[in-house]
Amino acid sequence: MVGIVVALHSEAENVILKTDAEKSIAKNGKTIYKGTIGDDRFVLIESGIGKVNAALSTQFLIDNYDLDCILNFGSVGGIIGKAETLSYYAVKKCCQYDFDLSALDNVPVGYIQDYDTVYFYPKTDRLSFLPKANLATSDRFTEKDADIATVSFLECTLFDMEGGAIAQVCTANNLPLYMIKGVTDTHGSGNDVNTFYDNLRTVRNGFYDLLVMFFDR
Numbered sequence: 001m002v003g004i005v006v007a008l009h010s011e012a013e014n015v016i017l018k019t020d021a022e023k024s025i026a027k028n029g030k031t032i033y034k035g036t037i038g039d040d041r042f043v044l045i046e047s048g049i050g051k052v053n054a055a056l057s058t059q060f061l062i063d064n065y066d067l068d069c070i071l072n073f074g075s076v077g078g079i080i081g082k083a084e085t086l087s088y089y090a091v092k093k094c095c096q097y098d099f100d101l102s103a104l105d106n107v108p109v110g111y112i113q114d115y116d117t118v119y120f121y122p123k124t125d126r127l128s129f130l131p132k133a134n135l136a137t138s139d140r141f142t143e144k145d146a147d148i149a150t151v152s153f154l155e156c157t158l159f160d161m162e163g164g165a166i167a168q169v170c171t172a173n174n175l176p177l178y179m180i181k182g183v184t185d186t187h188g189s190g191n192d193v194n195t196f197y198d199n200l201r202t203v204r205n206g207f208y209d210l211l212v213m214f215f216d217r
Helices: 009-017 051-064 145-153 163-172 193-216
Strands: 002-006 022-025 031-037 040-046 069-079 088-096 132-137 158-160 177-187
Touching: 002 009, 002 051, 009 031, 009 040, 009 069, 009 193, 031 193, 040 051, 051 069, 051 163, 069 145, 069 163, 069 193, 088 163, 088 193, 132 163, 132 177, 158 177, 163 177, 177 193
Parallel strands: 002 040, 002 069, 069 177, 088 132, 132 158
Antiparallel strands: 022 031, 031 040, 069 158, 088 177
16 A cells, blocks of 8 residues: 655645545544555545644554555645756655754754754655656745755755655655655746646646556556
């Protein structure tokens, strides 16, 4: 069984509609869908936005289901010129760029002492059909130039509000993680809110086919 973590129903909707997924409410209040893709079972949780929601939901799946791996998919922003809008990427390295103890302990931005690392490393072997990219996560919407500079310094081209936390939980539980991210907008492109939501609908509609390819591997 594959555990799937998705932040928003709007991101998961097309996958839910195209499978036999049955809805239930978990004891932690999150919405759960159980279904199959091909011959494989999945359980999908809609985590909500942000690192705490993502971590809580990932740990819930791990604690309550016998999982072979976690798969996280969803929309992200990107850095213009380094990530393409409406394109999909497999994440090979991720971090939490808002976790910063550098002034206190003289460690790099994003460094997490418990794991002696800035980065966590999702697996990509079942996602060879996608280009690879690095992801930076924070508990705020990434749009300020200073944040983009930090993301770039950390050698990341994508940014979201959940992925780095999911990766930390999977590392703590020694469970493989795969991440598929679709780019809705790029910093500096000048897209307005309407364009963002149009792009979100387009990106959302592509996830099901990518999941079919993942499950076929």
